[in-house]
Amino acid sequence: MARIPRHRRLVLPLLCLLFQGATSLLFAIFVRYNHETDAALWHWGNHSNVDNEFYFRYPSFQDVHVMVFVGFGFLMVFLQR
Known part of the structure; x- marks a missing residue:
């Protein structure tokens, strides 16, 4: 296997790191x-927990x-075998 x-080995990881940072x-x-x-x-609005959609969808x-x-x-x- 050629070395x-x-x-060249550092180009892809650095490119991926740059892309992740930009994203x-x-x-x-x-x-x-x-x-x-x-x-x-x-907390600034006059909301109750009933108004929160999270409690409706969580179950x-x-x-x-x-x-x-x-x-x-x-x-x-x-599937033990």
Whole structure:
């Protein structure tokens, strides 16, 4: 196997790091939370926990996770070979 020069081995990781940094910077500059979902602004409004959509959607989110873990458990139990 031929040896690859050191500068060629460093190009891809540095390029990936630069791309990740640029993406993070652009995300931080251009993305804004909606007023309803921004945790910093939630206490300024006259909202109750009933108005929060999180409490409406969380049970279905939790049910899906339970189904995944139970299904994975059954898979591990019955596929021992």
